[in-house]
Amino acid sequence: MATAPPQPLSDHDLATVDRYWRAANYLAVGQIYLLANPLLTEPLSPDHIKPRLLGHWGTSPGLNLVYAHLNRVISARDLNAIHITGPGHGGPATVACCWLDGSYSEVYRDVPRDGAGMARLFRQFSFPGGVPSHVAPETPGSIHEGGELGYSLSHAYGAAFDNPDLLVAAIVGDGEAETGPLATGWHGNKFLDPVHDGAVLPILHLNGYKIANPTVLARMPQRELDDLLRGYGHDPLYVSGDEPRDVHQQFAAALDTALDRIAAHQQEARSRGSAAASRPRWPMIVLRTPKGWTGPKEVDGQPVENTWRSHQVPLSGLRENPEHLEQLAAWLRSYRPEELFDEHGRPRPEVLGHVPSGDRRLGSNPHANGGRLLRSLPLPDIRRYAVEVIKPGATLHEPTRVLGALLRDVLRATDERRDFRVFGPDETASNRLQDVYEASGKGWQEEILPVDEDLARDGRVLEMLSEHNCQGWLEGYLLTGRHGLFSSYEAFIHIVTSMANQHAKWLKVSRELPWRMPIASLNYLLTSHVWRQDHNGFSHQDPGFIDHMVNKDPHTIRVYLPPDTNSLLAVAQQTLDTRDRINIVAAGKQPSFDWLPVEDAVHHVHRGVSVWDWAGTDTGREPDVVLAAAGDVPTMEVMAAASLLRAFLPKLAVRVVNVVDLMRLLPPRDHPSGLPDSAYEAVFTTDKPVIFAYHGYPWLIHRMTYRRAGHDNLHVRGYKEEGTTTTPFDMVVRNDMDRYRLVMDVIDRVPGLALTAIAVRQRMNDKRTEHHAYIREHGEDLPEVRNWSWT
């Protein structure tokens, strides 16, 4: 350390970034505390203070510093850049910065960039009916909600994929860095193609403390931290200090170095081409500054700056405590607001010297309002992939395998545009979507060996054994205006339940913001589902993600359970190019019966719930019983039950119903897709027993239909947490959803059946007993079950 530190900033530039930083800090403090008197034009009095002090100061000065410096380099280099705020509790910082750069007032015209606007800016923050305390959909320039920590890097990589000109500056909090998702988020660099993708610049902000504790990364020995970051594949640049001028110079130097290196890596890779490129050691910055920097050093004799005590609101009780009030006034004045704002409250030109123009501003970059860039997805005609169905229930196909061909052609159709990707945790082929590799390899920037198959530097299929990264990458990709699909083992989508929560919340809030343009829906393909875990058993059996998501905003959530291959294609057609939704599609990968020719499948999916006349025995008469199914395995069991009933109780009028769009079951007041009562009753009747075989937990169907007439006649079979490694039919028997049980259910519930019915019931019961004996002996299902077909 004998050499003088670099001084890349001229005095003028230094003054400019420092003014922006001070202005943003002033505005952050103002938002937390002030209800009035924003420019301190009168002495601060208790009346000027908010009655409830809410917000997070601690991380704000660091966020403001980064923003101020990004302004400089964006302007100097004409960069196309967005930023992601991992420590997103620091909402006042980001709001302050994009109010300063003018973006805020352009989308919120009632908050102009002047004194009146500043007053409103302060008042609305964390105020009822105002703006939330975190970085949120309401924050211009953000694609990242800052409330739940851990996803900044996966969002950043998702934004950078297929955006070769984009720089994504990702600020990672040192609290956030302790989370699992963030800890593996670093490995995104193994999937970033320097030729076709943009750059991610991680800025690890070590401010030392969380809510109440030091952070792990800030307290590691420096050598270990350096090893860790190098181990993650980065060349770290360190910035450390608490003297602003010095930190400005250090940070500017680090930023210049990082951007030079990124440009050099990209230039080199792009001159060589994807195939010859190898993963660069991308730069990153470690910014070590005090938590709550420039805030009160001590309060009531306790150290505050550079401790966890500055996490939220360092000074409280201001309405009662004149000393604290005086401290706040001194704190605000320490930024010298008179140098920063003119007498009308407008930022002075000297503050805005580095602010980029128009869409180059971080608060206005269209990539952070991805709907502005979104193009319609080119979907081929599904009839090209449809399987021929001459007779229902006679042929078998693997639904996801056929879907794979369609997805392949979507990848092909977007080969130039590069705005569609498929994500999955090492399971794309296991989930039988392998045809996609004909159109695009699996993105991979590590060494590729001769034995490897389908790996490609420029691949748009991404597979990493981290559901968190798959989800975060896809979210980042969608939020920046592209399309995608996440295929997952059904049980393990629960790993990202909490991320899905946050994305649903984002979509709900965005829908209410006129300036946020709709983005492409998040499409889940849940496969390798509960009923076919022959290899893996109980740990892989959990259909509850649907239950969970059904509680979210109904305008966002759709759930599809296609009964066969053509229905899955029709669902894909109906969902893949939608907007602002979360589409959950649960479909099997195992060979399963074809029921519907493609045109019928399209109509079925369009209606969502259909009576399958050809399968029932109620033609031209009132049904005695309704047999309903939702899901591929339930459909097969219901069809088998229907054929048993046709054979053994031919006089019984059985109506067969299939539900492919689950939300149709909800009343229209609870969901926009809900069937009107009249339509529901026309299908399910109001007074006949309904035996309903459902893909997941049976209680969900009750929860959705309890207000429907005839609900008391509804009897639902489904998965009731009885699982193990066993045969497909044994799984349905264990959960009482097998064909024999369904026939028994019918007999038990239809009143006035003849004596023959008792014999049939006994026969069904015997079949179940026979199953148990046979499977113990042979380890296989009964031949009549294995060889069953509808016709």
Place this chain on the structure above:
Amino acid sequence: MATAPPQPLSDHDLATVDRYWRAANYLAVGQIYLLANPLLTEPLSPDHIKPRLLGHWGTSPGLNLVYAHLNRVISARDLNAIHITGPGHGGPATVACCWLDGSYSEVYRDVPRDGAGMARLFRQFSFPGGVPSHVAPETPGSIHEGGELGYSLSHAYGAAFDNPDLLVAAIVGDGEAETGPLATGWHGNKFLDPVHDGAVLPILHLNGYKIANPTVLARMPQRELDDLLRGYGHDPLYVSGDEPRDVHQQFAAALDTALDRIAAHQQEARSRGSAAASRPRWPMIVLRTPKGWTGPKEVDGQPVENTWRSHQVPLSGLRENPEHLEQLAAWLRSYRPEELFDEHGRPRPEVLGHVPSGDRRLGSNPHANGGRLLRSLPLPDIRRYAVEVIKPGATLHEPTRVLGALLRDVLRATDERRDFRVFGPDETASNRLQDVYEASGKGWQEEILPVDEDLARDGRVLEMLSEHNCQGWLEGYLLTGRHGLFSSYEAFIHIVTSMANQHAKWLKVSRELPWRMPIASLNYLLTSHVWRQDHNGFSHQDPGFIDHMVNKDPHTIRVYLPPDTNSLLAVAQQTLDTRDRINIVAAGKQPSFDWLPVEDAVHHVHRGVSVWDWAGTDTGREPDVVLAAAGDVPTMEVMAAASLLRAFLPKLAVRVVNVVDLMRLLPPRDHPSGLPDSAYEAVFTTDKPVIFAYHGYPWLIHRMTYRRAGHDNLHVRGYKEEGTTTTPFDMVVRNDMDRYRLVMDVIDRVPGLALTAIAVRQRMNDKRTEHHAYIREHGEDLPEVRNWSWT
């Protein structure tokens, strides 16, 4: 690399570990393939092959290698050790090893350690009614289900805490290592006290491939991998090769070195004492061997060994393909089974030369069947902490704060035993449990600065900003026979939904295994809940974890919603020392009204559902309406509504009901705690309107009660995903659960009310309008709401 590699194994020891390894490999292959002819006493024919080939071979030889070598060092050093199998898909390996060491046959007497037992061992694997394909509760010596990847290290640290003599060998798969939870699991070493805790020895098994892809860690440049592991705080020892004798020598040397270093670190720390100790750089081993090692090198001309193709079943179609059958026979014979098993199928003594005795065996160590070690938790009398309640609804307390005092004394009472811990992601104090620090600091092995508070090397309160680690540590702690509690922000418990799934499955299966002794329940305290996110807003509002868990095995799940401080204490008393359950307690941290003296609270919690006679106006008569609440905020609104009704409609007979034990609502056939219909009807009536204010999503109450008589009269208010940063009362207004809305609901649903009721309804509606105006103006709730009290 000029020096010869170390050769710590004598020829005799080398032969012994190699024999155990070969025997285990043979048994693993046999489990996957053979239905009969286990000892190959006759030529292998298609009849001997299972009809369905299921299981995972790829990782098995590596797991067997580690087990064989652990046997040696456990015997040589008289170690107290357990192992955790991160790549737990390799169930056949672990089953093979503990059958060889005799543990398996001791708990499964129908699977003796002889030829008949071997036949059964093979047949049952992944066979209907048999044992699962993964390491699972059924596997002796395991505390770790291997189906869902990511938790081996957090389980390992949980097992090691407060077990100073225990060594936990944690095998981490390189697929698993890509997950988020595992990526931050490494940081467990920052929380491991070398004085009071045992040791974790991570063994990173780089076998190169996942299901279908290379792994990130295996393909990193060696230098980067080394940096990463050093960055995680370890000194890695590398073992690499595919020649068994060489790998045995390398691995034995690495294991000896690692164990010597662990012993030295522990000795040094223990001689200095906790306070003076610092975090050692713990050793770890990187084991780089081929996936599917010793299996078929090629199948049908495709390379298999050392590729992803050996992940599951390398040879298939054996019943039809004689060439594959011949390959299998050669593969099995390559282990020279005649050297390993005698003519009765018993392992030869030369195979078992290193097997430790009795409880020292990995398959029999009592720490892996923690119920064997579990002691009853010393719970103090809750009356010592109870708050005085002279009049209901007159005083305020912070419920979690009072609970903190009780937890403090549980920590004190276990100060010597060290078998109780409190876990939380940096939120123990934020959740107002800070009194616990009087009994124990927060465990922390990094540098401690003068400004820090409550950090301690030997602390039993663990806080890291990783819900995954908190959950995994607690699971590991419970599974090895101790007690604990996890306090979390309610919304962010969703981060570990999937882990909670797996723990619930573990408990369900364990309950059915007579040899698995009951373990302490997993206790969740969900606080900072949906209704009081004044600081954080929408992202922090999600009460859906309860909905999710209610789908699980009813014998496992309990949900408590204590209405006040004393009720929370009573819930703690009723749950903390239970067994084999997941207890979910949702309780606020904000000052809230006291309703029940402690004795009443105990009775209330014992009953689960109570009529609060003193709050209603139905004494001595049939109620006109039932006002029910579950949760602290709903209780306050229901009580306020009841007092409004008493004032404005004094003739109306209002019954006030409180639900603290949510599962009571379920019918007894669906849950062991379910109220009999008669008891349910005695409280809720069968024909009166019930207005129910619920803590979470209202549909859950319908899902639980749809079979109850009178369900059609039930009207539930709760959280319907309307959230933001706002005041407490505005939150309930936004979700239509406020007192005024509840009174309106009553008026709307009670038939035949007099004309006065219409005026009252209008008045309530006006109050809601007034609220909206007031809050926009003042940012605070109406004074009459802020100042409201029951009496």
